[in-house]
Amino acid sequence: MVSEKMGFGNVTSTSKTMKIIDTEKKISILIVEDDLLIQKIHKVMMTKFGTEVQLATNGKEAVDLFLSSASFDLVLTDLEMPIMDGIEATKQLRSMGVTSMIVGVTSRNQDSELQAFMNAGLNACYVKPLNAEKVTVVLNELKNI
Amino acid sequence: MDVGQLQRQFIDYTASLFREMKKEWRGFLDDQFTQLRKLQDENNPDFVFEVVSLFFVDSEKLVNNMAKALEQSTVEFKQVDAHVHQFKGSSSSIGAHRVKNVCAAFRSFCEQQNIDGSAGGSIPMVE
Numbered sequence: 001m002v003s004e005k006m007g008f009g010n011v012t013s014t015s016k017t018m019k020i021i022d023t024e025k026k027i028s029i030l031i032v033e034d035d036l037l038i039q040k041i042h043k044v045m046m047t048k049f050g051t052e053v054q055l056a057t058n059g060k061e062a063v064d065l066f067l068s069s070a071s072f073d074l075v076l077t078d079l080e081m082p083i084m085d086g087i088e089a090t091k092q093l094r095s096m097g098v099t100s101m102i103v104g105v106t107s108r109n110q111d112s113e114l115q116a117f118m119n120a121g122l123n124a125c126y127v128k129p130l131n132a133e134k135v136t137v138v139l140n141e142l143k144n145i
Numbered sequence: 146m147d148v149g150q151l152q153r154q155f156i157d158y159t160a161s162l163f164r165e166m167k168k169e170w171r172g173f174l175d176d177q178f179t180q181l182r183k184l185q186d187e188n189n190p191d192f193v194f195e196v197v198s199l200f201f202v203d204s205e206k207l208v209n210n211m212a213k214a215l216e217q218s219t220v221e222f223k224q225v226d227a228h229v230h231q232f233k234g235s236s237s238s239i240g241a242h243r244v245k246n247v248c249a250a251f252r253s254f255c256e257q258q259n260i261d262g263s264a265g266g267s268i269p270m271v272e
Contacts, residue, residue, distance in 0.1 A: 035231065037199040038238050044184050044192055080230070107234035129177045129238040 007124025
């Protein structure tokens with residue numbers, strides 16, 4: 001079976017506690033993606049929505065950022081990356097107690113593949129490409145926490 | 146030919162790709178490309194040009210890698226699939242509709258370990 005999205009109501013794993021977002025400051029987003037083209041597209045897209053964006057090129061860089069006390073309202077992570085993939089990075093972030101919203105964005109589209117990614121601790125998972133509609137859903141979920 | 150002329154030619158060419166899409170509903174570009182064009186503004190005046198250029202560079206590299214992998218005496222279909230998977234991701238993100246569809250078909254050949262479908266069919270289509 002092929003899906004476009006999982007999560008935000010379709011989550012089969014336990015819900016994760018979210019931190020309260022200060023609506024007066026810009027939403028901060030960490031984009032975790034190794035492909036430079038997709039990194040650029042996602043960065044410009046999220047910036048267009050008025051968010052502040054930081055980039056990491058693999059899961060380890062993302063984990064290291066949180067270990068250095070950085071914090072983000074939203075982590076947007078690819079699945080397949082060198083050094084540390086999205087599943088491992090998500091697991092580590094959750095085990096560290098990170099309560100940021102974590103959304104997966106992947107080219108994989110089989111239910112089993114998306115579910116495996118979700119089970120790592122995602123709030124939702126989307127099949128690429130990321131577009132304005134999907135971003136709107138994610139940001140609305142973030143603001144409604 | 147200066148950069149301005151090249152950019153104008155690029156704009157005319159992309160417009161023609163869209164006309165092709167609207168006429169036949171099976172064109173080279175899909176709505177994702179429209180979304181990317183909307184992201185171009187005064188803060189990112191060359192955004193479309195930059196992402197298309199990046200896509201071309203990536204594509205050449207990936208197609209070369211796929212071709213080399215398929216030329217091996219023992220084809221590592223998992224390696225080929227990894228390249229195709231990456232290509233599918235970037236082509237769908239940029240709105241390269243036909244390339245994305247070819248990649249999807251290519252992946253099924255890889256799953257079947259079908260060398261004729263991969264090397265004889267999909268590589269020329271992508272090129």
